[in-house]
Amino acid sequence: MAKSKTRVRNRIRTLRFESGEMTQQHLAAQVGVSRQTLNAIEGGKYAPSLEVAFQIARVFDRPLEEVFQYDPVASGS
Amino acid sequence: MGSSFEEKSVWVQLSSMVLVLGGYFVVAGSMMAGGVNTLIAYVPLFVTAVVLMVIVLIAGHILAAITGRPEPRDERDRLIEWRAESNSSWVLAIGVLAGISCMVLGYESVWVAHLLFGSLFLSSVLGFVLQLVYYRRGV
Incomplete structure (x- = not known):
């Protein structure tokens, strides 16, 4: 797996799987970002703004901290 | 991961700039070395380069739109552009100084003009290269 550029971790891949294998394209369209940006968020290459993070959590109907976690010790950098 | 329309657009802008304006500087450089010191003599070459660049940019963006669905810019695209501009503007600043x-020091205006234009060119090229690096490596 590629190195993470951010300390913000997420469970988007798992949550997409639990939501009937929701595609990145479908989630990206609901949030209003490109599929490539969603891929970067999911892969830890980009930490989204609070607004986008809340929108992603809202799509899965989960609280923000169930979707995103902050790792104080960077494992990839 | 496939490239977004914005990333393809950066590739188009970088390629057209390097090809067309790079060509301009090669020809203008040989003219300057040959002793052409009046700025007006470079105007036809400059206008040709600008028109060529617009044509290449339009063709490149049409090609990018055909190979992938254009999407509006999002917050990551804007952040990448801001960061690349912030990290490349020093080249232009040095050129202006x-x-x-x-x-x-009394140099001919043709040298001053090309020094300014060249620093704008290099600053833009560095900005586009940095954008591509940030798209691939993350921000």
């Missing part, structure tokens, strides 16, 4: 210095 060098241009002012050349004016003070």
Whole structure:
């Protein structure tokens, strides 16, 4: 797996799987970002703004901290 | 991961700039080396380069739109552009300072103009390269 550029971790891949294998394209369209940006968020290459993070959590109907976690010790950098 | 329309657009802008304006600087450089010191003599070459660049940019963006669905810019695209501009603008600043210095030292206006134009070119090329690096490596 590629190195993470951010300390913000997420469970988007798992949550997409639990939501009937929701595609990145479908989630990206609901949030209003490109599929490539969603891929970067999911892969830890980009930490989204609070607004986008809340929108992603809202799509899965989960609280923000169930979707995103902050790792104080960077494992990839 | 496939490239987004914005990333393809950066590739188009970088390629057209390097090809067309790079060609301009090669020809203009040989003219300057040949002793052409009047700025007006470079105008036809400059206009040709600008028109060519617009044509290549339009063709490149049409091609990018055909190979992938265009999507509006999002917050990551804007952040990447801001960061790349922030990290490449020093080239233009150095060029402007060098241009002012050349004016003070009495260099021909053709040299000053090309020094300023060249620093704008290099600053833009560095900005596009940095954008591509940030798209691939993350921000």
